[in-house]
Amino acid sequence: MTDTLQALGRQLGTDVDTLASISRNVANLQTPGYRAERMSGDFATRAGLAALPDQRNGSLAQTGRSLDLALRGPGFFVVERQGQQLLARSGSFRLDADGSLVTQHGDQVLGQSGPISIDARRLTADMPLRVQADGQLWAGQEALGQLQVVAVAEPLQLRSMGNGAYRYDGLPGQWQGSVVQGAVEQANVDPADEMLRLMELTRHVDAVRRAMSTYDQMLDAGINKIGEN
Structure with a gap:
């Protein structure tokens, strides 16, 4: 009984x-880049269920803003918060007072060689910021770095850390998507x-x-x- x-x-x-x-x-x-949750079996939890972020693309809202970047395909930007590397989907970025590329919540955006910094004085009407589909950043013919974008092989290992960022303790995957400049991804709900x-x-x-x-x-x-x- x-x-x-x-x-x-x-x-x-x-x-x-x-x-x-x-x-x-x-x-x-209405939260840009939000990943809808789906309950999935996870016997490591008490209830046998865990919230699994949906990896499907959300719709794009065109903004024309050069620092608004959207990802297509499963993948995340890599950001740093208080010394900890996290993953984020929303690419509505800005430059802080030091020229560092950061999220709207202040997390530093990481490139393949570390934090990305851009001297705003380099960007002019003749040399605007240009972001290629592979995440390479350019000002005219000058390379400014490349965004670090990763895929996750074990989505159940994603843990929300607030403000649209996730901690990930699983195995890395190979990102095979693309970056779209001048657009913001909407929630995929x-x-x-x-x-x-x-x-x-x-x-x-x-x-x-x-x-x-x-x-x-x-x-x-x-x-x-x-x-x-």
């Missing part, structure tokens, strides 16, 4: 985690899909509730029968 109650309790715990995932997705519909997930979750919770009610009635009937004897 205890096993049955524990199983039903685990199901409810799983439903709570799934609802939290749907809520986060809906709350971030599908509102219709989230509504469908919510409807399915509601039905599942109701089924678990009925099962618990039936089980409670069986226990009550059993206890009464024992009392009669």
